[in-house]
Amino acid sequence: MKIRSHGCPVCGYPGIDALDAVDVVTHEVCPSCSMEAGYEYGVEEDAAVLVELRRQWLVDRRGVWWSAQVKPPEGWNALEQVLEAGLPLPPLG
Template sequence: MPLWALRALGRQLLRGFAAVAAHTAALNAMGMNKQGCPICGFADVVALDEFNCTTFEICECCGYESGLEYDQDSTSEHLEKIRREWVVENICRWWGDKKSIPENWNPKKQMELASIDIPQ
C-alpha cells in the first residue's frame, strides 16, 4: 500500500475515534452512562458495552431493557418518560426476584446517588 494511502487511512481512523469519543461524551452528558441503569440508577447493570452498543440487559430493579425500551440513541426526554412511568405508575416497585432486593434499598436514594432527577 502506498504511503499516501496509509496516511489517508490513519486520518480516517482518527476521525472515527474522535466521533466515538464525542458520542460517548454526549451519552454521558444526558445520563446514559455505560455502567448503571439510566432509568433507576441501579448500579449492577451494564447498559452499553465498550462499543457503546446496547447490551439487552434487563435491569433487575426497574425491569427496563437496554436495547428494547431505550438504547444509545435515546433522548433525555425519552429516558425521562420511561423513568416517570417507573416512579409514578409503578411506584418504584422492585421488578426482579424479591430475594435479590439489596438490604435497606431506597429507590429514591439510589437515583440521587446516580445523579438522576426524580420525576414528580
C-alpha cells in the same frame, strides 16, 4: 445524547451495564425497574424519554423492585437509588 454505560440509565441501579466496551446495547434487563437496554431505550436517547421511563417506574409502578430472581440490596430505596446515581427525578405528583 449517549446514555451512560454503567448502571441503569432509567433507575440508577449500579449492577448492570447498559452499553458494552464498544458502546453497543447489552440487552441487559434491569432487576430494579425492568427496563431493557436496547428495547425501552437506545444508545442515543433523549433525556426526556429516560425521565418518562423513570416516571412510569417511580409513579405508575410505585418504584417497586421488579426482579424475583435478583434481590434488592439491603435497605434498598428507589428514590435514594435514583438520587445517588445523579439522575433527575420525574414529576412525582
